[in-house]
Amino acid sequence: MNEPAVDATDHRLLRLLREDGRRTFSEMATEVGLSVAAVKRRVDRLREIGVITGFAVQIDYAKLGWGIEAFTELRYPGTTPVSEIVRTATDAPEVQAVYTIAGDPDALIQIRVRDLGHLQQVIDRLRRAGDVTGTKTLLVLGSWTRDSLTSPRRRTP
Amino acid sequence: MNEPAVDATDHRLLRLLREDGRRTFSEMATEVGLSVAAVKRRVDRLREIGVITGFAVQIDYAKLGWGIEAFTELRYPGTTPVSEIVRTATDAPEVQAVYTIAGDPDALIQIRVRDLGHLQQVIDRLRRAGDVTGTKTLLVLGSWTRDSLTSPRRRTP
DNA sequence: GGTGAAATCCTCGAGTG
DNA sequence: CACTCGAGGATTTCACC
Numbered sequence: 001m002n003e004p005a006v007d008a009t010d011h012r013l014l015r016l017l018r019e020d021g022r023r024t025f026s027e028m029a030t031e032v033g034l035s036v037a038a039v040k041r042r043v044d045r046l047r048e049i050g051v052i053t054g055f056a057v058q059i060d061y062a063k064l065g066w067g068i069e070a071f072t073e074l075r076y077p078g079t080t081p082v083s084e085i086v087r088t089a090t091d092a093p094e095v096q097a098v099y100t101i102a103g104d105p106d107a108l109i110q111i112r113v114r115d116l117g118h119l120q121q122v123i124d125r126l127r128r129a130g131d132v133t134g135t136k137t138l139l140v141l142g143s144w145t146r147d148s149l150t151s152p153r154r155r156t157p
Numbered sequence: 158m159n160e161p162a163v164d165a166t167d168h169r170l171l172r173l174l175r176e177d178g179r180r181t182f183s184e185m186a187t188e189v190g191l192s193v194a195a196v197k198r199r200v201d202r203l204r205e206i207g208v209i210t211g212f213a214v215q216i217d218y219a220k221l222g223w224g225i226e227a228f229t230e231l232r233y234p235g236t237t238p239v240s241e242i243v244r245t246a247t248d249a250p251e252v253q254a255v256y257t258i259a260g261d262p263d264a265l266i267q268i269r270v271r272d273l274g275h276l277q278q279v280i281d282r283l284r285r286a287g288d289v290t291g292t293k294t295l296l297v298l299g300s301w302t303r304d305s306l307t308s309p310r311r312r313t314p
Numbered sequence: 315g316g317t318g319a320a321a322t323c324c325t326c327g328a329g330t331g
Numbered sequence: 332c333a334c335t336c337g338a339g340g341a342t343t344t345c346a347c348c
Binding site (some may be wrong): 095 | 163175176184206216254255257260298299301303
């Protein structure tokens with residue numbers, strides 16, 4: 001019942017951490033005009049109430065040889081439980097994310113693979129794993145993500 | 158043009174930073190059996206060669222009142238340049254990501270909004286902004302992401 | 315929310331195989 | 332060239348105001 005109660009300063013901190021998740025508390029403190037301890041307490045609290053779920057590195061997978069990205073729409077019989085859909089999809093290591101959908105299709109999954117042969121292999125595996133009735137794959141040519149243009153790390157001369 | 162040359166240790170470091178992007182170099186050093194300085198140099202190098210594009214906080218937007226997530230497929234006339242598609246989509250602050258697609262549809266965009274009325278408003282705006290010939294919106298009920306500590310969420314608007 | 319001090323961590327130059 | 336060591340400075344962390 002208790003609402004998060006995330007104020008404007010919290011939002012500014014979240015914005016700073018979206019741009020650079022490794023920003024120091026001292027830097028953020030200067031930015032928002034609070035003490036370092038106050039900033040740490042706020043960030044700790046945002047984690048405790050679940051607003052912040054974690055921190056992660058952002059990787060250019062193409063540079064690691066995983067150059068193909070795709071979304072696959074999955075259709076299932078009406079009798080298939082959602083948990084089953086998620087389980088079969090998450091089993092494949094190439095699957096990066098699974099979104100269950102209201103309506104048609106039943107799920108949308110994000111995939112990363114090395115090449116098109118690998119993609120076909122993953123899709124075939126998915127079709128066989130559950131009782132999938134149909135798939136449609138969208139091959140990604142290019143992508144843009146908000147806040148993806150992260151500036152270089154702060155340098156102290 | 159030198160290839161990345163990312164070895165097994167680098168992959169272990171990337172894996173650690175995917176799980177927790179704020180891990181300290183000391184902790185990672187213990188994990189992979191190197192000195193702190195060696196780990197720092199490797200991470201610095203991964204940034205320089207572009208494998209690591211940045212670090213970001215992971216946020217549960219539902220807890221911030223942005224409880225609705227959706228994917229919208231966009232179709233354009235054959236004459237529309239890709240840059241135009243990306244530009245009109247990224248103009249909307251609710252758009253989190255834009256994926257240009259080979260074939261049909263022409264683009265897939267990820268959206269975050271406060272409620273369904275807001276969603277309709279964003280979609281209407283998108284339809285009017287460019288010369289969109291058609292849209293199809295997939296409403297997300299739950300999601301799972303690899304290496305995310307958050308379990309799939311379900312929310313009622 | 316602020317302060318201060320101890321513990322920890324980051325950073326970089328110097329040295330080694 | 333990649334690594335280790337070590338020292339100085341910055342950052343984190345926590346009890347207390």
